[in-house]
Amino acid sequence: MAERKGTAKLDFLRKIELEIQEKWEREKVFEHDAPTTIGYFVTFPYPYMNGRLHLGHTFSLSKCEFAVGYQMLKGKNSLFPFGLLMSQACADKLKREMELYGNPPQFPDEDEEEKEKPKTNDEIVIKDKAKGKKVFKKMEPH
Template identity: 60%
Template structure:
C-alpha cells in the first residue's frame, strides 16, 4: 500500500521571504554616478561647432531614419543605430568634425 502526504494549499503557497543583498547593485550605481559626473565635468559628449568651416575631407555626417509611430521597434533599429553611434565616435576620435542630426517628421502627412 502506498501512502502519500497531503499538502494543504496554504502550506504550498507559503514561501520564505529572504532579504537580498543590494551591495553589488549599490556599487554599480555608485560607479554610474561617478562616471556621469566625470563625463559632465569633462563635457565628453558636448561638441561646439568649429569657428570656421572645415574642409570637406575633415567632416563626417551620419543620419538615421527615425522609426515611425505606427510600427514597433525591433532589433534592426538597435543594430543600425549602434553602427551609426560607433562610426561617429570613431571618426570623432580620428579628429573629424562629426554631425549626427536628430530627425523629425514635420510634414504633417499621415503615415500609412
C-alpha cells in the first residue's frame, strides 16, 4: 500500500472538527430539558419503493401534515420526523436501472419503444374455467 504523501488538508479538517466538538460540549448544544408544555408527535410509515408512488401516499401523508400543523397553531410543541429509508429492494431496482440505462441514465425515446413492440389486436381469449355451478350440481344429492 502506498504511503500517504501529505495530510495537511486532513489535519486542518480534523482540527476544525475537534474545535467544534469542544464548543458543542461546552455550550451543551445537544442537551435539552424536557419541555413542560404538552407536545404532539406524529409518525408516518415511509412508502416502499417496490412500486410507483400514487395519490394514496400523498393523501395519507397530508393527514399527518395537517394534524401537526393544526397542533402547532394551537401552541403545542409539535414534532413530525419524516424520512425515507433506502431498502434493499430499492437498491436492487436502482442497480438494474443503472445497468439498463447507464449513469447518468439515457432513456430510449417513447416513439422508438412503441416501434419496437409490435401492436397486435389479437387479444388472448381466456376460456371460462369457472366450475362453480358444475361443482355444486355434482355435490347436490339427486
